[in-house]
Amino acid sequence: MGVPTDYFHAPDAATVARAVDAADGYPVVGGACPAFVGVEAKGIDPDVLLGQLVAAIAGGPWRPGLVAQSIVWPTTRPPGPQGPEDDDDPWATGPWVVELDTATRDALAGADPADAPRLAAEWACAEEFGDGTRGEDLTPLVAELLDLARRARDRGERLYCWSSL
Template structure:
């Protein structure tokens, strides 16, 4: 099955926590929540998305994605989890170069071309833009 990741936006961590608690960790993109988001299978927030973030906004240091749900960091926990992520919106004109850079990272090299990654990068950047415009935060839901 692989890793399933959905990116979505919501007003704040408490809203996400309580919603996921009520739905037992179901994806926020399906009923009853159906929040605005993007299905992005295997786009891990700590590594794969981090490469896109670094390409879009190069800053020294590693980005930290704070855990929002569940309320445990138990290494034995095997359910879904949600973290807050940072992907500032970039201009659409920068997206082709961003996809080219992303395709050259270790995670994608030989597995995806810039043309294959451009729609994914575009969807994620547009989601980040919608989150910013709504005054929301961007989140990643993940399950194995």
């Protein structure tokens, strides 16, 4: 669980892209002057781990693509040859920002906050967490993610995820 990952809400993708551009790709959540209020969720990728939380909320199985997303940043690919070996290629090394679909936001927002301990206990069983992760360790994060999604939904905003290698 070592990849820096932050979740936040914002009015739209253009606002997010401008903020990330202004921060030169650095995190836009946390720190002394954050661009957005959000949740620092180190290692909680939107595809697998957040998807497993959404599946737990829905009471169904996780499947690839459960959390639909679209790239927000970087917005353009730099000219020239790039690839995983190119340390200056943000498409290979990050940071990246993706916009999550409204179904994910609404699933998280619709969960009862009182269910956070139960959801965290179920989520802790995901093999990607590895042995030793307990539900009580994840309960505060689950509560924060549910609250973040509720605020986003109530404001008519979208959820975003910033991450980097």
